[in-house]
Amino acid sequence: MVKALVITGYGINCEEEMAAAYRLASAQAEIVHLNDIFQERISIHDYDILNFPGGFSFGDDLGSGKVLANKMLYRNKLSGKTFLRDIREFLAAGKFLMGVCNGFQFLVKMGLLPDVNGSQQQEVTLTRNNSGRFEDRWCHLQVNSESNTPFLKGIKQLYLPVRHGEGKLIIPGKIQQRVVENRLNCLSYCTAGGEPTSRYPENPNGSHLNCAALCNDSGQILGLMPHPEAFLSLYNHPNWCRLRREDSAISEAGEGLQIFRNIVEHVAGNRV
């Protein structure tokens, strides 16, 4: 069975629905406190997919994801190894890493995304929305058809909630070019018709490239601001009553679930 590790602790708060997503996708999911990894009671290498869920790690103090990223970059595990080295080995073994919302902010600040230079130095950042506000609203998202990440395989469009105050992706010029060339901007905020847009509120934060998610070159790492784990069943959709009225045979599965099914199937398929 495919094994997903879901990290919690220090203010992370979407671990429960993230684990539920993997279970619905027929994987085994375990929620583990980050400190149990630092204490080496748990090894990430016993799992196939490592997940950093959303939340407010350290209350977003010093900027979202920042304190957590510092912990991972600088604090040694019991045996003296940093967590970052552990992640490098994990990726080298061909495994997968996902960060949602605060998890994405943290991956960016650790330098794991987009990592166009391969040096794991921070290249882009996520900061305050143009509106200056935290907002919970559902957004249409267009999948970059040339993206290679298995997480998004076969998906064209998604409708997911964003729930953040610091979701504006800032990509400095040179990096921007590489991101586009390498098709790392795998999700864009778009209109209901699928046109990428910079217009508020369809684009809720004013991100460069209207970008809602990044992956790395190999497609092993996915970071996204919208919450796929918040749309696991039809009944999470803000218009589920009418959708069901219009199509009584509509699937009870939520659109966000497909991302989890994709990666679980991909891992399972690679094993055979």
Add this chain to the structure above:
Amino acid sequence: MINRIQLVLKPEIPDVVGEKIRRDAGNYLQIETGRVKTGKIYNITYDLTPEQIATFARQGLADGILHDVYTNSMFNDPLYQTFVLVARLPGVTDDEGMSAQRTLSDILDLGLDTATQHIFSQDIYLFESNLPDNILQQLAHDLLGNPLVNHFEYGSAGKRIDYMPYVEISTSGQYETVDILVEDEQLLALSRERLLSLNLEEMQAIRDYFRNPERQSERKLRGLPSLPTDCELEVLAQTWSEHCKHKEFSAVIEFTDLNSGETLQIDSLFQTYIKQSTEIIRQRLSEQGNNWLLKVFSDNAGVVKIDDDHVFVWKVETHNSPSAIDPYGGAITGILGNNRDPLGTGVGGGRLLFNTNVLCFGPPDYSQPLLPGQLHPRRVLAGVRHGIEDGGNKSGIPTVNGAIVFDDRYSGKPLVYCGTGGVMPMSYQGRSSWEKRIDPGDLIFMAGGRVGKDGIHGATFSSAEINEHSPQSAVQIGSPITQKLLSDFLEEACRLGLVKCSTDNGAGGLSSSVGELAQISGGARVDLENVPLKYANLAPWEIFISESQERMTLVIEPSERAALLELAARREVEMTEVGIFTDSGLLEVYYGKVPVCQLDLAFLHHGVPRKYLQAEWSNPSLPETVLPEISDFSRVVLQLMGSYNICSREAVIRQYDHEVKGKTIIKPLMGPAGKTPQDAAVLRLFHDSWAGIAVSNGILPRYGDLDPYQMSAGAFDEAVRQIIAVGGLLPFPANHEENLFWSVNDNFCVPDSAYDPVHNPDGKQKLGKLVRMNQALFDMSTFFNIPLTSGKDSMKNDFKSAGRKISVPPTILYSMVAKIPDVRKTVTSDLKAAGDLIYQLGETYNELGGSEFFRLFGATGTQVPQVRKGTALDLYLKVMQANRSGLIQSCHDISDGGLAVALAETLFGTGLGADISLLDNELSPVVQLFSESHSRFIASVRREDQTEFEKLMAGRVRLLGEVTESGCLQVRIGENLLFDLTVSALQEAWDSPLSSVLI
């Protein structure tokens, strides 16, 4: 030396916070600031090398893409001429500083003390305009900070800033004795001077206790002075406070109904109405073998049974006074404090499922001159909203339901109701989760935050006693991250069976939590020397009654101590052993070896003399309102849509995370565009079942001026009908199916209702209103078999300043939760498809009294909406039946503003329209459209279900019209078109009032 690191945004990064400040300064203070640049300053008192500081600044604090870094120098740009620096006063929570300490410790690995404050964060704002000092001060006080929690520096850019919020206290760690063996007059002076808030009878009872010769010799034996210590007096004052002992709800009340001349002796409002109604319902349930009502009124929150494996825990509290003086801090400590109630019920460690908040404010456009100490209602609204956002969002608890009520009379003191529900397993490692068991020999632990002077004597400290290095104590700022670590830890520890039980440290701190728990084992002994402090030199009594937040008291069996401490260390939660439970019959407190308090538990908890109060009631004589003929209905409807009590709450709602945890099924706004307001919230309880709950709130203070009984009954009905609207089912004692529990919190907020010929001459009438509200509560809950499980009363909601008093209207909030067997069968309010038929369910009466329609004309009227329980029940049963048959496509309760408003709301964001015909009968169109009669709904039904639906509803429905594709709301009477408004025009009127205030 103190090192200072400053971060400012690079020139190419838009400063969205600065832009907002510029806008707000212009809009609300009429100050033209020009461009605003914001920056962050970290003052570091650790002893570090320049290299270490540079590493910390670059790697630990700055974001290389966003920030320019200045180390021991300040950003300076001639473009910006003036500045305001906002620092925290000594002792004020500084989470950013604490997080910076954690990250410093991770980066440098130096084993630093990160538990006490060594990094102090500050915000700096630079302004393009050359603003004079008085204007900068105004910006500081009215926009950027609050003098109660902040220290400000301002002036020309480049001015030297040296301020550091060190805490310095010179008092010793010992107690004083207080001479209580004095005459009555001096007793009262003592109560006043020591801010004890005890009356003469209470002070006399304490004097008698200490005068007892047997007690005196016993105290001598145990090394205590014969006179009370300051700690003992403080413990008694805290335990006997209105907040803890609910003295007015427990009082004997002589109630005279001046209409009939009859007098009634009420032996405690709480016992007679609230507890008694639940007792009656409990008996009816258990007679039928239905036992979902597990625990009521005896713990931090009520407990009901979800199924054989789970219980539901739920509590609603208020945090009014703190929110009046510091809206952000008051609201965030309110919501975090309320979270700890379900968290500390029974054994504790419940998983928190949702928050609710109901808020009462003065109107945002309040134009009367502000009294000293009074904050403008717009500011209160913005601050409270922000506090609820941070309190909920940062804790990962969805804010799913609420209400905002505006009335001039809330402009002195706002009401801030915070509710939280959670789920516990039925048992932990084989032991019941919802019972509190304590045996002598069990250990007392304190977990979470540290203790400072926070909250001691609340806001009553006078400013004269405070110097610039006194720790600020009146206002507290919550720390959601501290609490999140604590609540995660507690859940884990409870599931592992390491915790015997737990409770919140809220009002009254350790004194209250240990004092109350001690009743279970029969005694407790505490050593205050072990309590971890934020800063040195607190007096023992201060440590014991401090209300420092984010703390819980845990009861641990000695055999679990080691495992629990190990887990706490791994979860980075500070946890300290502070005492032991005994069966001595005493609350004993030591500071090291020195006894500082020893009180008889029976006296402490049952020695407070009862109050005797007088109440009277007569119907108000108000003039009937006569209005001119309404000729332009369009104008009136648009005005109504844009009135503060009706307009859209989207600007507030979107800033709350209402769906974290992925369980929210009916959110506050739904439909194709996420614009249609909903009635009750619906959540599923687990990710692997469809069972769920509906959550609603009923509050109608404006009817209280006409009839407090009907106001209370109407609010109860409003909460019930919201749950019926979404497809909820009423409880029946004989119905065992699916454990269909209901759980209600009652929350009274009233002005001072104790009669005093000078200070409160109309006190008897106010108390009479409270009695009437309670009578309605009893009648409604017993009629519907819906039990109160927990509640709260807040009795002194008066703002006094400059010889004036602004009192809230008597207010009752009913917060309800009902189990929903299958959330997929619930119903939303938005109309679904053109061609569907639109019905009004229930009957309209000429009841415009207290309506939002009358308010448009500055009138009140006399005909308050009456609750007709029997017909309401009949209708709700029929709605339940129709839902079982899947006939109802949409359902919305008719409330504020009446039918016209409810119709418009069902259309928002749907792209649809409606063609409506009113009845040509004796009721005028004004009454049909704007009366707020209770127990009514608007529902839509498929055309093909018309016959079945009408037959089932048996005369209780009226066909109003149909859903169209027009995008317009057309309302006619006979041939006469009363109004034809586009939904977009209605929406615009509805959207703008609050969004323009909260942008």
